[in-house]
Amino acid sequence: MTPSRGRQPSSLVVATLHEEAVAFCQRFGLIAIPGSRRLVRKVSEVLGVVRGERRLASHSARDRSIRADAPLSTAHGGLVIQLAVVNLKGGVGKTTTAVHLAASLGRKAPTLLVDTDPQGSASRWAQLSPELPYRTVAYPHHNLKTRLPGLAQGYQHVVLDTPPGHIAIVQAAVASASVVLVPVEPYLMDLDRLAPTIDLLAQAGAQNNPDVLVLLTRVRSGTRSARGAREVLGARGLPVLRSEIPLFEAYGWGYGLVPPDGHAYGALLEELLSSEVVAGVSHESL
Ligand SMILES: Nc1ncnc2c1ncn2[C@@H]1O[C@H](COP(=O)(O)OP(=O)(O)OP(=O)(O)O)[C@@H](O)[C@H]1O
Numbered sequence: 119m120t121p122s123r124g125r126q127p128s129s130l131v132v133a134t135l136h137e138e139a140v141a142f143c144q145r146f147g148l149i150a151i152p153g154s155r156r157l158v159r160k161v162s163e164v165l166g167v168v169r170g171e172r173r174l175a176s177h178s179a180r181d182r183s184i185r186a187d188a189p190l191s192t193a194h195g196g197l198v199i200q201l202a203v204v205n206l207k208g209g210v211g212k213t214t215t216a217v218h219l220a221a222s223l224g225r226k227a228p229t230l231l232v233d234t235d236p237q238g239s240a241s242r243w244a245q246l247s248p249e250l251p252y253r254t255v256a257y258p259h260h261n262l263k264t265r266l267p268g269l270a271q272g273y274q275h276v277v278l279d280t281p282p283g284h285i286a287i288v289q290a291a292v293a294s295a296s297v298v299l300v301p302v303e304p305y306l307m308d309l310d311r312l313a314p315t316i317d318l319l320a321q322a323g324a325q326n327n328p329d330v331l332v333l334l335t336r337v338r339s340g341t342r343s344a345r346g347a348r349e350v351l352g353a354r355g356l357p358v359l360r361s362e363i364p365l366f367e368a369y370g371w372g373y374g375l376v377p378p379d380g381h382a383y384g385a386l387l388e389e390l391l392s393s394e395v396v397a398g399v400s401h402e403s404l
């Protein structure tokens with residue numbers, strides 16, 4: 119067992135079999151237990167903490183039922199969140215945001231991540247990490263709106279990861295979403311380059327009128343950039359979420375791993391689910 123650098127270990131126990139995953143957990147201040155799954159369960163029982171491996175195990179069981187050919191019956195009352203992560207600028211944290219939110223949602227109810235990006239980063243992430251608490255499907259096509267109801271059958275939540283280019287696909291994702299998150303880095307060039315995305319949102323979302331929310335990502339702690347960005351975005355009349363995603367090495371190195379529960383994306387989800395922020399999100403069964 120490897121406690122995090124000098125800090126009190128948190129109450130989480132995370133099952134992990136790979137060295138990279140151990141390093142990842144340490145950065146997050148989690149206890150990492152390299153070893154077999156059985157050992158991890160044993161230690162979890164002895165310590166009396168059951169987040170992490172045990173939760174993942176139960177989600178894996180559910181995931182197996184989701185992966186069965188027959189779709190789940192819609193005992194969950196249909197879709198609750200249909201969220202697209204959109205920014206035509208590349209490398210702003212769209213996939214990282216989509217994956218972390220899908221994981222947080224997937225721990226609550228069956229969740230589908232639709233990878234609409236032909237680059238396939240979210241799909242690759244899922245290949246590398248079969249224990250993700252949500253299902254991923256690749257659908258990089260502009261007829262997404264027509265196909266989505268079929269793909270999403272049996273899922274309570276749907277997260278759409280979108281490409282930086284491929285305008286027709288991004289338009290289709292926006293037209294299919296009830297909430298659009300726009301991750302952006304808090305720097306002037308990035309804010310300036312938001313204009314084409316905002317134009318696309320206005321045009322593609324004209325019919326379904328999704329809630330559009332800007333999310334500041336890769337924010338350097340101890341700098342003024344986030345505050346400055348809020349002022350610029352506020353002056354343009356764009357709603358900015360209170361939650362911010364810090365520039366954190368662990369996010370960069372978390373690729374291919376199961377995102378941990380909580381942290382910045384957990385706080386973001388809580389904010390999203392608060393009715394003041396997203397009018398279109400029902401709280402049913404969350
Ligand atoms: N908060 C963060 N802190 C540090 N690194 C991050 C953070 N968020 C994302 N990254 C890293 O930044 C890079 C770009 O992130 P990501 O792939 O999520 O962006 P993207 O908008 O989906 O890119 P693309 O437009 O190419 O699809 C990746 O290497 C990712 O691991």
Ligand SMILES: [Mg+2]
Nearest residue numbers: 212213235239
């Ligand atoms: Mg991406």
